[in-house]
Amino acid sequence: MPDVTTEPLVVNFGPQHPSTHGVFRMRVTLDGERITDVDMVVGYLHRSMEKLAEERTYIQNIPFTDRMDYLSAMSNNLAYCLAVEKLAGIEVPERADYIRVIMAELQRIANHAMAIGAYTNDIGTYFTPLMYMFREREKVLDLFEMTCGARLTTNYIRIGGVAFDLPPEFLPALRRLLDEMPERIQEYSDLLLENEIILARSRGTGVLPADLAINASMSGPMLRASGVAWDLRKADPYCVYDRMQFDIPVGVNGDNYDRLVVRLEELKQSVRIIEQAVEQLPGGPVKVNVPLAMRPPAGEAYARIEAPKGELGFYLVSDGGPTPYRFKIRAPSLINLSVLKELLVGGTIADAIITLGNIDIVLGEVDR
């Protein structure tokens, strides 16, 4: 080896970059195309939600959670409302619980459609799978719009139930969506999972071993793709998930391909859950009345759900006043992002981009 030293090339990916999925920034040290070091910089979208929440009443805080993971607002609402209900000891009507499950699973479909589409886009297809995925996402968002008037920041799930009952046209529209979903998912599986280029790019890149995944407190599809069957809907059921029949998909290798596979399979399982929920959907009220300025007794509560991106938890401390004393969010995106360096070092730039895309982060949630 000749005695030549070359300077490593430090490249700044982000915060303005087409593939950082928001304002995430990576300082990447390169040796040719190979990555030798990664430095993560977060905080460009920090909105100080946790502090703001301490100045607002429990009900005023619900819209903040919409804006956290803006691709799955329903799940965020649900997790927060569960925490408040736990803190204040509120019982939710059964119909509301079923509606919550339906909405959370629809949200999972919308979120995974976005995640898979963005992933294939990172791999380099010219927007085609993304557009196809948007078809399904669009229908889910139409359902949301039908129910609560909003498509992204829904603010639908409220403390003590949900804001409105389902409109009469909701169930037929949902039925149509559910009927076409299995065919669509099969189409996507055929198109994406058998593609030699996707296989070549995804297999063996961004490998996350199961032990590292557990140690890093990963959750959601990231963890399950590594082969750990951990799903809060089974492990710590909330709402009415304990009455639903569904399987947990897990991967084998923990590479990008397995994450893709797990997400596609979760779409199927979500459809299955929604079908059961619609079947069992009882009548009755959808909301119990809670005072606008509710004052939960002093104490603390932690509620967690299996959000599309992983375990989303809200930790609330009350001092008996109208506002939370402490409001802490366990955001799956941030924690899933923490292993990024282990996944990227040793790979190439191209691998880094697809691995980052496949973690499925939303910067609103990472920075809060």
Add this chain to the structure above:
Amino acid sequence: MPVLYQWYDIRDLSYAVEQLLEWIGDWGPHWLVYVVSAIIGGAAIFGLAAGTAIFNVWLERRAIGRIQARLGPNRLGPFGLIQPIADMLKLMLKEALFPRRWDKALFILAPIVVYIPAILVFAVFPVGRGMTFVDLNVGVLYMLAVSSITAIGVFMAGWSSNNKFSLISSMRVIAMLVSYEIPMVLTLLAVVLFAGTMSLNGIVEWQHDYRVPLIVLQPLALFVYLFSATAELNRTPTDIAEAESEIVAGYNIEYSGMRFGLFYAVELVNAVAISGIVATLFFGGWWLFGLDRWIPGWMIFLGKLYAFYMVLIWMRGTLPRLRIDQLLGFAWKIMLPLALANVFLVAVEVLVWEEYELSAAVVLPVFAVANVALSGALVVAWTKLMSFHFDELPKAAVLVPDSGLVFAQHAPPVPAARRSWAPAPAPAVEEVAGGSGSG
């Protein structure tokens, strides 16, 4: 059908030009003929290149829109046909920014160096019978030489922008060009061996005389050429040079306004050029089994060109991008040996043909069948030999059933073979910097 050979015979527009030049030669100074013919020819090839490029902006956006289950541009003009004009106006009116600490000369020169060769390739195209601007007897060589100048311009652009993304992009371009130029030249060599001439007109005439498009005799060459050519087009699956999701836009990241517009145009012009080359070399150019007697040859040529261009659009709309090591590995491990084998095969066939003075009617069908069969066998055998095996790992998620284990590690023990897919561990930074491992 009487052959007209008049200026109004639209089957060959060169008659009209000839009449005009003769008329000028009768009364004008003798040098005027050369000037006028150069202007007409230049305008014609520039019109062909630029006109198709502008039309293709629309075509490509509409076609990809259809592929993606949406409409594509449809607001400006009927079917959105004015859209490319609007795009062009926007690019022209935009301010041309430049980066700080740029390499001024190279930066300004780069779009020009890229654009001109792209147009120059069109000079040797036999658009119709006799409709060639310059009928070079080394047409194929000229075409290869001119089209590879583009890479220099791209490298100039990447270097002079003083941007790390564009630098990475330029390195990728050079690596890719070096790898793919070789199989590309070899496949064209095979075509030239069969036709016995390097003139593009001659190759078309050969296909016309023997009434066989070279695709039948050279399926493998088309396959290799197709992939090598797309590698230079910056289209998926080989658009690593301007991989938008990775290195933003690659070499043209710092360009704006019409300077960027030239780069954008070059891609379209190059795509047309590649389609034209394929149409000429493999599908018989203006010739189509005698149909060229009734339909103008240039229409047939354009039809073939667009048929192939649609394939390029289809590829762009469907395929993801390869990684650079996979792309270069494909060039050296698969393309190059296949191209070499193809040249060998063709050389043997041509030798047999010439040596025994066989009649073409007997020998060409035999060659066609033999080449199609051998090409298929060669591809299969070679990929087997390179131990390219299809992924045997499951392509579906493992389902943990309802009643079963939750919160348990479900992964079966990892097979040893899997480890080889994982990227090699990078050398520690200290070693690289300190040179301690050099002993």
